[in-house]
Amino acid sequence: MLEFTIALFVSLLDQVTALFAARDGVAVRDVLVADASRRTTALNAYVSGFGRTRRIVAYDTLLATAEPREVESVVAHELGHVVHRDVARGTVLGALGAAVVALLAGLGTLIARRSTASRTSL
Numbered sequence: 001m002l003e004f005t006i007a008l009f010v011s012l013l014d015q016v017t018a019l020f021a022a023r024d025g026v027a028v029r030d031v032l033v034a035d036a037s038r039r040t041t042a043l044n045a046y047v048s049g050f051g052r053t054r055r056i057v058a059y060d061t062l063l064a065t066a067e068p069r070e071v072e073s074v075v076a077h078e079l080g081h082v083v084h085r086d087v088a089r090g091t092v093l094g095a096l097g098a099a100v101v102a103l104l105a106g107l108g109t110l111i112a113r114r115s116t117a118s119r120t121s122l
Contacts, residue, residue, distance in 0.1 A: 030055040
């Protein structure tokens with residue numbers, strides 16, 4: 001029964017992905033089902049890859065548990081991350097944050113060395 005349910009949902013996923021991808025201009029190469037039920041009960045999906053290699057991956061737990069409208073919502077949500085460039089934005093913000101932390105750590109080290117050097121010269 002699970003295989004049959006997943007097959008129906010893969011067809012639904014293909015249709016939903018084609019609809020949203022065409023509407024929002026998001027190229028999606030494949031729609032895949034991850035065999036996640038072996039390691040988790042989480043209901044999840046994600047977009048993987050860039051450009052022509054982009055694919056939607058849905059957990060089998062999502063397809064076995066959720067209603068068709070819920071699966072559609074999850075796929076639309078994940079494609080929304082692509083449309084809004086959330087991954088690129090998060091990567092840039094993370095890199096900037098790491099640079100600020102490294103700069104502050106270096107500045108803190110420099111100040112500590114100067115403070116130690118001025119105390120030992122007294």
